[in-house]
Amino acid sequence: MGQDGDGDIENVKVAVRVRPFNKREKDRRAKLIIGMNGNTTVITNPETKEDKKFAFDYSYWSFDGCKDRKDGYTESDKKSKNGDKFCDQNKVFNEIGRGILENAWKGLNSSLFAYGQTGSGKSWSVIGYGANKGIVPLLCEELFKEIKSRDGSNCVFEVKFSMLEIYNEVVHDLLDPKAGKKKGGLKVRQHPKKGFYADGLKEVVVGSYEEIVEKMDEGTVNRTVASTNMNATSSRAHTIVGINFVQISKNAAGKEMSKGAVINLVDLAGSERVDSTGATGDRLKEGAGINKSLSCLGNVIHALADEETGKKSRVPYRDSVLTKLLQNALGGNSKTVMIAAISPADINYDESLSTLRFADRAKQIKTKATVNEDQTEKMLRELKAENERLLLLLNGGKMNTQDVKDFTGKDVATVNEDQTEKMLRELKAENERLLLLLNGQDVKDFTGKDVVSKGDMESVKSQWEEELKASLAENAKNMEDMKRSYEEKLKAYTEHKTLHVDHARTKIDEKKKTVPHLYNLNVDPQLSGRIVHFVEKDSTEIGNQKGQTSDICMVGAGIHQEHAIIRNNKDKFTIKPKEKDCRILVNGTAIAGETDLDHNDRLVFGSTQTWLFQNPNEPGIDKKKYPPINFEFAQEEIAAKAGININQPGMGDGVLPEQLIECMPAVEEANSISEELDKRVKFEIMLISPEMLSKLKGKHEGFENHNMKSTTPEVCVKMKNLENGTEFIWPKEKFLNRLYLMKEMYSNYEEEEDEWDLPEENDPFQVDVNEEVLIGAVPVFLQTVAYMDVYCKYTMYLDDEKTETEKISFTPNPEFNHKKKFSFYPATQQLIDYLYNGCVNVELWGRQNVRKSAVAQRKGLSTKDMLKQDRGVFSKTANLMNGFQMNGRVVDPQKQSVIVELLLLKKTAARLQQKCDHVKTMLEHAESMNRSRISTHVVKAVYSANTDDQYRQAIKALEADVDGDDDSGHHSRPGSAQNSSVCVIL
Numbered sequence: 009m010g011q012d013g014d015g016d017i018e019n020v021k022v023a024v025r026v027r028p029f030n031k032r033e034k035d036r037r038a039k040l041i042i043g044m045n046g047n048t049t050v051i052t053n054p055e056t057k058e059d060k061k062f063a064f065d066y067s068y069w070s071f072d073g074c075k076d077r078k079d080g081y082t083e084s085d086k087k088s089k090n091g092d093k094f095c096d097q098n099k100v101f102n103e104i105g106r107g108i109l110e111n112a113w114k115g116l117n118s119s120l121f122a123y124g125q126t127g128s129g130k131s132w133s134v135i136g137y138g139a140n141k142g143i144v145p146l147l148c149e150e151l152f153k154e155i156k157s158r159d160g161s162n163c164v165f166e167v168k169f170s171m172l173e174i175y176n177e178v179v180h181d182l183l184d185p186k187a188g189k190k191k192g193g194l195k196v197r198q199h200p201k202k203g204f205y206a207d208g209l210k211e212v213v214v215g216s217y218e219e220i221v222e223k224m225d226e227g228t229v230n231r232t233v234a235s236t237n238m239n240a241t242s243s244r245a246h247t248i249v250g251i252n253f254v255q256i257s258k259n260a261a262g263k264e265m266s267k268g269a270v271i272n273l274v275d276l277a278g279s280e281r282v283d284s285t286g287a288t289g290d291r292l293k294e295g296a297g298i299n300k301s302l303s304c305l306g307n308v309i310h311a312l313a314d315e316e317t318g319k320k321s322r323v324p325y326r327d328s329v330l331t332k333l334l335q336n337a338l339g340g341n342s343k344t345v346m347i348a349a350i351s352p353a354d355i356n357y358d359e360s361l362s363t364l365r366f367a368d369r370a371k372q373i374k375t376k377a378t379v380n381e382d383q384t385e386k387m388l389r390e391l392k393a394e395n396e397r398l399l400l401l402l403n404g405g406k407m408n409t410q411d412v413k414d415f416t417g418k419d420v421a422t423v424n425e426d427q428t429e430k431m432l433r434e435l436k437a438e439n440e441r442l443l444l445l446l447n448g449q450d451v452k453d454f455t456g457k458d459v460v461s462k463g464d465m466e467s468v469k470s471q472w473e474e475e476l477k478a479s480l481a482e483n484a485k486n487m488e489d490m491k492r493s494y495e496e497k498l499k500a501y502t503e504h505k506t507l508h509v510d511h512a513r514t515k516i517d518e519k520k521k522t523v524p525h526l527y528n529l530n531v532d533p534q535l536s537g538r539i540v541h542f543v544e545k546d547s548t549e550i551g552n553q554k555g556q557t558s559d560i561c562m563v564g565a566g567i568h569q570e571h572a573i574i575r576n577n578k579d580k581f582t583i584k585p586k587e588k589d590c591r592i593l594v595n596g597t598a599i600a601g602e603t604d605l606d607h608n609d610r611l612v613f614g615s616t617q618t619w620l621f622q623n624p625n626e627p628g629i630d631k632k633k634y635p636p637i638n639f640e641f642a643q644e645e646i647a648a649k650a651g652i653n654i655n656q657p658g659m660g661d662g663v664l665p666e667q668l669i670e671c672m673p674a675v676e677e678a679n680s681i682s683e684e685l686d687k688r689v690k691f692e693i694m695l696i697s698p699e700m701l702s703k704l705k706g707k708h709e710g711f712e713n714h715n716m717k718s719t720t721p722e723v724c725v726k727m728k729n730l731e732n733g734t735e736f737i738w739p740k741e742k743f744l745n746r747l748y749l750m751k752e753m754y755s756n757y758e759e760e761e762d763e764w765d766l767p768e769e770n771d772p773f774q775v776d777v778n779e780e781v782l783i784g785a786v787p788v789f790l791q792t793v794a795y796m797d798v799y800c801k802y803t804m805y806l807d808d809e810k811t812e813t814e815k816i817s818f819t820p821n822p823e824f825n826h827k828k829k830f831s832f833y834p835a836t837q838q839l840i841d842y843l844y845n846g847c848v849n850v851e852l853w854g855r856q857n858v859r860k861s862a863v864a865q866r867k868g869l870s871t872k873d874m875l876k877q878d879r880g881v882f883s884k885t886a887n888l889m890n891g892f893q894m895n896g897r898v899v900d901p902q903k904q905s906v907i908v909e910l911l912l913l914k915k916t917a918a919r920l921q922q923k924c925d926h927v928k929t930m931l932e933h934a935e936s937m938n939r940s941r942i943s944t945h946v947v948k949a950v951y952s953a954n955t956d957d958q959y960r961q962a963i964k965a966l967e968a969d970v971d972g973d974d975d976s977g978h979h980s981r982p983g984s985a986q987n988s989s990v991c992v993i994l
């Protein structure tokens with residue numbers, strides 16, 4: 009730490025904290041790759057085993073060595089191997105939080121920000137969970153404890169609390185969610201003295217810890233509402249909690265003194281999306297401010313770290329909302345601490361390494377914190393002290409303050425005036441300057457330079473006017489505040505302290521014990537259960553904002569004006585969609601009519617609203633065991649009902665189902681938005697094989713920079729234009745990027761902004777129809793083609809036998825001219841699905857010719873020589889034939905057998921389905937003939953039919969059946985399967 013005139017110059021302090029494995033990491037049998045020793049953190053590359061070491065101010069081990077106390081608090085387990093190493097919430101607070109608190113008492117600004125990928129533990133450290141309170145609540149608790157201990161002193165303490173969220177470059181006031189909503193959130197403005205600030209942000213005076221908890225709760229509920237309505241994952245938002253602490257006292261001379269400090273506690277958005285690969289190829293990527301703020305933060309930290317090494321660079325604070333608001337924290341008047349939160353698992357190596365690198369850069373930055381007193385005043389006081397010392401020397405101990413002049417030669421009779429008055433004068437002067445500017449006069453800044461030239465004035469005038477008016481209002485507000493006398497402030501402070509805290513959350517928690525209710529499930533565990541709707545009436549209506557009669561209002565894609573009704577008949581609950589197309593899932597299944605609603609049932613309304621129904625009065629619930637429900641549980645359940653079982657063997661290492669579960673609700677939401685905005689576009693999930701993925705590279709927008717390392721199928725999204733029939737495949741990231749923009753469009757539409765629609769080139773639902781698409785691929789090794797008799801084999805639909813083309817010899821350019829007509833009878837839904845979505849697998853085969861000339865040539869050569877000669881050709885062709893190499897890659901034979909087995913299973917399932925379809929059509933056919941009985945031999949013949957011919961024969965047998973009754977003769981129903989057949993020509 010160094011002293012620079014009036015401030016402490018200090019490096020940003022950096023702490024790294026590693027959390028325990030989470031469920032996902034445990035499920036995937038992740039390995040620990042983080043080590044900590046003293047202040048050193050080591051990360052091991054899981055592939056190369058290479059270690060990288062980082063030294064930070066603090067390294068916090070929260071991976072293991074702990075146990076949960078009865079009250080839920082996680083503390084060190086001294087019996088465990090790493091018990092001494094384990095770091096709990098109190099330790100983090102004592103080492104980081106207390107310093108921030110001490111700074112606040114000294115009148116120094118502080119900032120703490122938490123950086124790391126989603127789920128790495130940022131919120132755990134900053135806010136905390138349950139009994140494991142994080143830095144913010146612990147700091148507030150200690151602050152008020154200390155204030156209380158000073159009761160009776162002549163000091164007035166003012167604590168103001170604010171909470172904002174930055175989402176997609178828009179600032180939302182979490183204590184006043186309606187503020188600036190229509191105008192795209194709160195404006196970030198620059199004040200000549202205090203720097204950037206969010207204009208109009210609500211700052212509430214709080215008088216106790218309980219009150220701060222309540223306000224924080226209120227802010228979190230508002231965050232939850234916004235996140236639930238937009239289905240926006242909070243991990244994409246930055247939250248800034250602001251605590252403004254002022255100490256006002258009277259000095260010995262009876263003059264009022266004030267000392268202020270601002271504490272900013274920042275929970276940053278998950279860092280992993282900064283360079284998400286799949287979206288980089290999207291022409292619309294710029295429009296999505298997904299993480300503009302975060303990438304800007306990276307740039308600012310880079311530039312500041314460069315400055316420390318002597319490089320001159322522009323620090324781009326102005327490029328994002330977050331960096332503007334954090335300007336002081338990063339390069340200004342603040343003591344700053346950063347917590348880098350990391351996962352312990354090998355599967356997150358890349359993200360953890362990038363977090364550690366980010367932290368390493370951040371620790372080089374220096375900030376200069378100054379005690380928040382007026383600087384002129386401080387200089388005058390210092391001069392006065394110096395003059396007094398000289399006067400004492402001159403007069404032999406007698407002091408005459410009247411004679412004291414300051415360095416400018418002016419009398420400093422006012423030298424004892426308190427800081428508040430001085431600041432008031434300054435603010436007035438500033439306002440006069442701003443008024444002059446407003447009136448169109450040229451103004452010089454303090455260095456004498458023109459602030460704005462006359463010529464530029466007109467063009468920027470309106471913009472300036474807005475800014476200036478805002479600054480005027482801000483100054484007026486501050487002046488108003490300062491004008492209040494000390495006695496008034498003391499009175500307000502005393503009154504506020506005794507104000508009754510509402511304890512709204514406690515009341516809700518009590519009521520939940522006896523009244524049936526719905527509570528929200530959110531992907532962010534911090535936000536689950538924050539919104540509670542009590543179901544108290546006999547019939548409770550649920551609908552969107554436009555529904556005037558709704559008891560419960562839900563916002564978001566797919567929610568109808570009158571969406572659902574919950575009925576209570578003597579504590580038996582049911583739920584029913586109000587109209588046919590109102591989507592409601594109960595425990596993952598879509599319902600069409602009135603359905604029972606039981607305790608712990610999971611509900612989804614529209615595409616995004618996910619809730620849990622709780623009925624504390626349901627008889628017998630105390631005897632049953634209910635699984636704990638969170639957002640993942642509900643999503644996995646929906647996926648399982650759709651046939652994707654995360655725990656099913658053969659689901660790989662869990663990445664695939666995880667991606668599917670992430671994409672399914674997203675696709676649902678995109679479809680709902682498309683429907684509501686009439687965008688004529690449909691989205692479907694697709695699994696694309698690694699081979700196909702590499703083909704897509706360079707051919708499809710979005711795949712240019714796609715990660716092609718994958719060896720398992722990847723989840724992609726097919727976008728179908730329902731109007732012109734075109735189809736495009738997007739990587740998951742590109743789709744999610746687009747969805748982000750779709751949601752923005754939808755939110756503008758919801759807010760009834762006239763211009764919600766966008767021109768085609770910026771419309772997230774649009775793609776360039778001229779973009780080329782790849783339809784399918786058959787990799788063929790060319791070298792062999794020229795030397796063989798070649799032919800193709802393929803299977804169509806449920807064919808057992810492969811169809812073969814003619815054989816063509818000795819040409820590198822075989823033309824098969826193959827044609828085959830397929831007729832399928834009957835045209836089942838399964839066949840139609842196959843024709844829509846399935847493909848024909850064409851294989852190119854060849855028979856090797858024994859080349860006599862080659863045999864002659866090789867006569868007399870040793871095996872060694874021959875092997876030498878054949879290296880290349882032999883290895884490719886031979887290995888291709890024995891099947892252990894695919895597309896030039898060696899395939900694990902075990903994997904190959906699993907793939908084959910899977911294909912066989914699929915085939916078996918399709919065949920069984922076909923049998924069911926046959927039986928069903930037979931029954932329908934019999935019904936149409938008014939038959940009430942069918943002979944067993946007919947049933948058997950239909951069931952055993954493997955080919956269309958056999959099936960037709962069986963149906964003929966049914967028609968001619970004398971055992972089965974046939975009262976009315978044969979009537980085929982119009983539109984029944986037997987009237988239609990499908991023909992495919994290859």
Ligand SMILES: Nc1ncnc2c1ncn2[C@@H]1O[C@H](COP(=O)(O)OP(=O)(O)OP(=O)(O)O)[C@@H](O)[C@H]1O
Nearest residue numbers: 027028070125126127128129130131132243278533
């Ligand atoms: N030190 C810890 N000890 C125990 N559990 C932890 C710890 N840190 C994090 N966790 C667990 O990991 C999960 C994710 O943590 P947290 O919500 O803090 O992550 P985050 O980085 O804030 O994520 P997001 O970016 O989504 O807000 C939590 O459910 C929590 O239970």
